[in-house]
Each structure stands twice: as structure tokens, then as C-alpha cells.
Amino acid sequence: MRYKIKVPATSANLGPGFDSIGIAVSLYLQVDLLEKTDSWQVEHQLGSKIPCDERNLMIKTALNLAPNIKPHHLRVKSDIPLARGLGSSSSAIIAGIEIANLLGNLNLTQDQKLQVATKIEGHPDNVAPAILGDLVISSFDQQTVTSIKAHFPELLLMAFVPPTELLTVASRKVLPSNLNFKQAVYASSVGNTLVAAILTNNLMKVGELIEHDQFHEQARAALVPHLKQLRELGHQAGATGTYLSGAGPTIMTIIQHAKQQNFIDLVNQSQLNGKLYSLQVQRTGTTVSKF
Numbered sequence: 001m002r003y004k005i006k007v008p009a010t011s012a013n014l015g016p017g018f019d020s021i022g023i024a025v026s027l028y029l030q031v032d033l034l035e036k037t038d039s040w041q042v043e044h045q046l047g048s049k050i051p052c053d054e055r056n057l058m059i060k061t062a063l064n065l066a067p068n069i070k071p072h073h074l075r076v077k078s079d080i081p082l083a084r085g086l087g088s089s090s091s092a093i094i095a096g097i098e099i100a101n102l103l104g105n106l107n108l109t110q111d112q113k114l115q116v117a118t119k120i121e122g123h124p125d126n127v128a129p130a131i132l133g134d135l136v137i138s139s140f141d142q143q144t145v146t147s148i149k150a151h152f153p154e155l156l157l158m159a160f161v162p163p164t165e166l167l168t169v170a171s172r173k174v175l176p177s178n179l180n181f182k183q184a185v186y187a188s189s190v191g192n193t194l195v196a197a198i199l200t201n202n203l204m205k206v207g208e209l210i211e212h213d214q215f216h217e218q219a220r221a222a223l224v225p226h227l228k229q230l231r232e233l234g235h236q237a238g239a240t241g242t243y244l245s246g247a248g249p250t251i252m253t254i255i256q257h258a259k260q261q262n263f264i265d266l267v268n269q270s271q272l273n274g275k276l277y278s279l280q281v282q283r284t285g286t287t288v289s290k291f
């Protein structure tokens, strides 16, 4: 039996929802689980840095969960840019969990997949929407994750992806180790109010609050100097709001369809070096099908 595993990319944080809020977006990792082989073979075009054998993150994850599964041939296609803040590592971890689930007959529930994926990734804001789809808000106490799926408004997502990688581990190293009580209360209140604005479709407030993160964007500013300029271009184009996608360097601008061309023109006229993707929210999460 052959299986196709399809996992969406994700954009985490949405400004103040650091390590908590994320959305699934319309780029995909697709893995075909093919015939049994003598050793693991991962056929991909993701570059020489991504292993083609059991050192691949997908296989490591699968073997960690189901050590006795037999090697197979995998064919991988992915349009998720690596190490750019669009959840490529989460997509690989989830594909690995699905491989273990299929070959090891684990019968994992969605919640079990979510718990395992969060522990491996370390935070739930990418893995939860990648598994469940759409907008997901989560909390994680380092033991158990609680996730709620909700509806993200019908907006376009313009992802500006710079040509250089920024590994999530490197981008987390610049974060402060402490936040004082007053700052923490304010920072979480911005995130809470953002969620209320999203759920009530109050786009004016969504835009204001998504740009008022107090947790991570300032600390990461030197790593992502293009954030400020893209935010200004977003304002000029009449976009809803702009935030640092995940740990960066991708910058996400959420925008109504009617204003999209204004934004594209402004970015094209700027000196910014990167590729602009026009994405949509992916309403369903990971799928596994036979073929």
C-alpha cells in the first residue's frame, strides 16, 4: 500500500501570540510513502543539507516513535522555504509522526499527534495549525498542550521571503530570558485582545494589535531589518497588518484582496531583496491518503 502525506506550512506568532498562535497557509510538504527498501531512502530536491537517509528529520522522528518500523522509500516534494519562518521543521516532524503511525500501526489520535509534535518542536504554534488547519491558539506548560481551532478571516497573506536562512534556534537566542510582571501582563493582554478581534472580525483592531507585539519582534529587530520597511509599505497599501512570521526572516502582511496589487507594486518598486508569495489560509490540516 502506498500513502501520500500532505502537511501545510504555517505562520506562527501573529505578532503578540508568541509560541501560542499560528495559522496554516497554502504551501505544502508532500511525502509519498513507497515500497520497502533495505535502508531508508528519502528522494528530495531540498538541497544537499537535507539528509537522504535515516538522519533525515522525518525518519528520526518516525524511528523515535516507532523504533521497529522497516526502511522504506520516500518521495518528497515541498514548496515550503526552509528555515524562513514558515514552519518547515514542523511539517517534517508531522510527516515523521504520520510515517510512524502508518508503518507502526500506532492508531494515534489527533490529540496524541499534537502532544508528540509539540514536545519535539518545543512550542505548539506551528505544529497545531499544521495538524488541525486554519487558526489555532494553544498553551503549553512543557508537558501538555491545549489547542483550540478557530476561523481566521477571509484575508490574503502576502509572505515576503528573503533569500537567506534564519534558523529558529538562532533567532530564539536573542530573546530576553525574563520579562517583568507589568510588561508580561501587558504583552499577554495584547495577545488576548488580538484573538478577540480576530474572532469578531474586527479587522481595524486586528491590524493595530498584530503590530503591537511586546514579546519578541523588538529583540529580533536587528536580525530582520526589513520588517520595519515592509510594515510601512503595508500601511501605504492599506493592508490590515504586518508581523514577523515565526522566527523570521519571512514577513507576513495580511491584506484584503482589493488592496493586494497596491502592496505588490510597492514591494516591487522598493529595493527589498526577496520573493513575495500570495497565500491563503489553509482551512484543513494534515491529510493522509492511499494511492
Ligand SMILES: Nc1ncnc2c1ncn2[C@@H]1O[C@H](COP(=O)(O)OP(=O)(O)O)[C@@H](O)[C@H]1O
Residues within 6 Å of the ligand: 029, 046, 050, 051, 056, 057, 058, 076, 078, 081, 082, 083, 084, 085, 086, 087, 088, 089, 090, 092, 166, 167, 168, 169, 246, 247
Ligand atoms: N522536509 C524536510 N525534511 C527534513 N528536514 C527538514 C525538512 N524541512 C525542514 N527540515 C529541517 O528543519 C530545518 C529548519 O527548521 P527551522 O530552523 O525551525 O526553520 P523553519 O522556520 O523553516 O521551521 C532545516 O534546516 C532542516 O534541518
Ligand SMILES: N[C@@H](CCOP(=O)(O)O)C(=O)O
Residues within 6 Å of the ligand: 010, 012, 013, 018, 019, 020, 084, 085, 086, 087, 088, 089, 123, 125, 126, 168, 171, 172, 216, 245, 246, 247, 248
Ligand atoms: N514561536 C516560534 C515560532 C517559530 O516558527 P518558525 O516557523 O520560524 O519555526 C518563534 O518565534 O521562535
